Amino acid sequence: MREANLPNLKLVGTTSASGGRFGNVKITGEASLTGDVECRSLSCTGTADLKGSLTADTFKLTGECKVGGDMRSGRISAVGDIEIAGELHGDRVKLTGDVRVRGNGEAESLQVRGGLTVEGLLNAETIELRMLGPCRAKEIGGGAVSVKRSRTSVFKMFTRGNVGLQADLIEGDILELEHTRAAVVRGNRVTLGPGCEIGRVEYRGELSVHGRASVQERVKL
Structure with missing residues (x-):
């Protein structure tokens, strides 16, 4: 958004x-904000409940945020929990905490340290996932995909459940996976680390x- 003379909004308490x-x-x-929100920047320290969709050039969060529709932002930086009822579209996304997307997720670069759930397709040029709990996506596609357990000791006390990723399909150019369960993995250079359980690998x-x-099955393309 480049329009001038748009009013600012400050909410306290x-x-x-x-x-x-x-x-x-x-x-x-x-x-709590009713209706769609479109802005240059949204900064939240605390809890935000957006009943509609959110479009922002930049989004910064320390706390919790719920979005009732789609979320679109150029840069997303968050420490805490994000729940999106629609789809996630971003350029540079960096999250520490837990993110849940009911639709698809798309970004240029995606870094997540914590938990990740995408019920649809997750697609990004670079994906770096450092897991602190169970993670899931229906399908994952990217240029370079790196999935590992987080070694950040300060978060160990918050870890819940089996720390690992589950997906139907993971596809990309360079794949480095650990503690991942997938029906199909397809890529150019594929590295499967400890804890991986893969049905079919195509490389x-x-x-x-x-x-x-x-x-279970290895296929050279």
Whole structure:
């Protein structure tokens, strides 16, 4: 958004407001916004409940955010939990915490340290997932995909359930996977680390399989 003279919106404490078009939106506390929100930036320290869709050039969160529709932003930086009822579209996305997307997720680069659930297709040029709990996506596609357990000791006390990724299909150029269960993995250079359980691997260039990984079928394309 490059329009001038858009009003800013500042919400402090426990409050609510209507949606609309704004310059900068700043939330400190607990806020609920009805309707779609379109703005240059949205910054939240606390809890934001957006009943509609969100379109922002930049989005910054420390706390929790719910989006009732789609979320679109150029840069997303968040520490906490994000729940999106629609689809996620971003350029540079960096999340520490837990993100849940009911639709598809799309980004240029995606970095997640924590938990990730995408009920549709997750697609990004680069994907870096450092897991702190169960993660799931129906399908994952990207140029370079790296999936590992997080080694950040400060978060160990918050880890819940089996730390691993589950997907129907993972496809990309360079794949480096650990603790991943998938029906099909397809790529150019594929590295399967410890804890992987893969039904079928299709590779064009190189395939490396760790001794503590299992693959039912290997196909050189």
